Amino acid sequence: MSATTRVGRFLDSDFVYQYCRSPVAVISSIVVLVVAVASVFAPWLAPHDPFNLASLDLMDSLKPPSFVAGGDPSFPLGTDDQGRDVLSGIMYGTRISLLVAVLAIAFSLVVGISVGLLSGYAGGAIDATLMRITDVQLTFPSILIALLVDGVVRAALPRNMQEQLELYVIIFAIGISQWPQFARTVRGSTMVERGRDYVMAARVIGLGSGRILLTHILPNVLGPVLVIATLNLGLAILSEAALSFLGVGLPPTQPSLGTLIRIGNNFLFSGEWWITIFPGVTLAAMVLSINLLGDWLRDALNPRLR
């Protein structure tokens, strides 16, 4: 083997080899990358700033995409009823969607992994209690949970804080709806690792449970969980879109893809199809690519390869 550096070893590994040979993996990761870059760098890349009210001109409203008759090249995908550029709106909107989804999944991972580790290692009554809570929550669709949490937290907050904290409320709601799946997976892996001899070796020299959980067990259970997290990212994006579509998500001043779709929905049958179709296609493409990538990742990291 020629590679000696860490990067070199990684590039030479079976994982990278399989990636290069899988059209699905390559295409979907390119799509995800393009969308992610376009949205993260939206303030610099987008042709217009659709939320700067001063730059909007009602004369630009309801222009069709540039490749259709009547279109304007400076608005490649057309404009909405307020004169906002649809392409820029998509880029900024995806930014918000991704931000919400990533933070929600991160929150979910922290809660889920902690519960899973504790439950799997402690066993007994603690395990039983935590798993019953998990079971109860899993009987409800996650969208419903998100709706419920969103509504309750909103009602609990004083009016003047509601607008500022909406972003965090949504992140919290979606995060809460996803943790049980992570907890379950981590619990299963923890129970397997707990019985292994290397854990016993650590216990023989007297290491405490906390240290064993964090330094020994956690690195070995992260694998499957990260794959599920990738798949759930798509779900989180869709959840946020659904909530925004229903009108209980983010406000129109910070529109996400879901909001854009909702706004555009009103114009769908009056002929201005582009306002809702393009955000919808972007959403679908992004979630599909993330799901395909997650599926491929799960198969590629399958222990049968070892």
Add this chain to the structure above:
Amino acid sequence: MALLDVEKLVVEFPGRRGTLRALDEISFSIEPGEVLGVVGESGAGKSLTGAAIIGLLEPPGRIAGGQILLEGKRIDRLTADQMRPIRGKRIGAIFQDPLTTLDPLVSVGKQLVETMQTHLPLSDSEARKRAVGWLEQVGIPAASERVNAFPHQFSGGMRQRVVIALALCAEPKLVIADEPTTALDVSIQAQIIALLRNLTQQHGTSVMLVTHDMGVIAETADRVAVMYAGRIAEIGPVRDVVLHPSHPYTEGLMGSIPQLEHRVERLRQIDGSMPRLTSIPRGCAFNPRCTRVIDRCTLDRPDLMQHGATSAACWNMFS
């Protein structure tokens, strides 16, 4: 005519880093009614040999050279469909883990009946009677009741007896037993080995007994082949190979087994370990670890050469 003839068999595993030769031109034969032991350490290729003969090589592994002849006819180039009637009818198999060999959802009687009816023309009642007969032959008490029991209702040793019955019930000429007693307790091992030997003698079945346990071979086999790094190091009558080995590896192997008869201060050890398939040395595969190595050993690969009662692949055998 030998029952089984393996001639210069080559098994390869094509992979992204090149092709690995797991079996490198091995040749041996099994006579009717004979027990051939195939012994070697992990990675030597003994299980692969059994798998190749019975046509159960896991892809991407494939037979890349040589031939396998069963009763004079080639069986290494057959398709899966052509191989199926041979497997079971003419070659039976016993694997290490009885739990995974037996279908947990089907009663043992039904599994026996199914196997027999696939290969022999028997009516349902005839097959059932024979199934009970087989269970009795392998020493399952109350066979006529136990015939309806499920595998998990048997203990480990009993399960392996059922597996032996399953392997023999279609009356094959050859049985390949891959580590049949490794998963069992030592007192049960003795029972199972005795059973296998008696039954196969009774029915005139040949056995290819694959194991890492030299003790089992010493008691059960007529001849033994010692494998190392995908090649046969030595082959011959068991008494001669065990007591008067020609090949340094065989001699080292026998010396490293702790014996009940006497205690030694230090066990004979062979330094180093078996080479990985990716880095087999030039010439004789054993040369880096050999105490009798000469120049030729690092250049030319030795073929099996007759030496007294055994054949060994060595340029500098013990005299």
Add this chain to the structure above:
Amino acid sequence: MSSVLQAIEVSRHFDVSRPVLQRLLAGEKKRTLRAVDEVSFDIPRATTLSLVGESGCGKSTIARLAVGLYTPSSGEIRFEGHPLSSARAQPGLRRKMNMIFQDPYASLNPRWRVRDIVAEPIRAFGILSGQKAIADRVGELLSQVGLSPADGEKFPHEFSGGQRQRISIARALSSEPEFLVCDEPTSALDVSVQAQILNLMRDLQVKFGLTYLFISHNLAVVRHMSDRLGVMYLGRIVEQGPGEEIFRTPRHPYTRLLLDAIPDVAMVGRTRTPVSGEVPSPIAPPPGCTFHPRCPLANDRCRAEKPTQTKAGDVMVACHAVEEGRA
């Protein structure tokens, strides 16, 4: 203190009853698994006591009891004179004991580098501090077990079974212990690798004055390694004493069965006499002497009454037939 580890009438039970609700509905009683049943032994310093037996005999449970991973249900274990639980509470005493496991593939954390694995006890007990000091010590330990210091950079999966077992031994030695529990350390290894590991363990014992509790199912390996021997059956020690004495003159019928069941590698023409029956389930052991269903010498007393330890020469045997002079 010449005795490093002492077990005094140690028992360990496990509750293996079915879940409460199912049990009540089916009207079942609680089920107890008596994994270890009133076991006593004594290990003098710098010697090896081997415990040998087949599956279900309780030897693995004793291994875990000896290092304090389990606590006894009754009886007492003493380490260098102190009760084991208080010995384990003091880091100074706790570091004197360590364990080597059977499965070389599961006993090393696959995500850790070898140098961190070997250094873990050093760090846990604060024996050395500073990167360089620890790295040097790890290199020294790896050399002692026949590996190279450069192997510390690698991961466990890059090594063979025998090499991993050497890493396990290096890890066990890094806390500078005096007592090692070896739970079937060579059972998963090939015969020639086993020879290397057993020789290594003997050398280390001589060099460092180590005391071993050696668990195995292989009598030939045990003969090679041990000074004293205990034969276990269904949680009890049925024969115990100096190794050579027991091998020369086995008294308990089960010991004889075990010796007879070993294959005759030396081909001296010793025929095996396969004995019928299998080890019964430890959950529902036979009454009286648990070996009686398989024993050629069983009489009515054996079927009803549990035997106590009788002295026969230097050996303690739990057998009515021996006691009555019938064996």
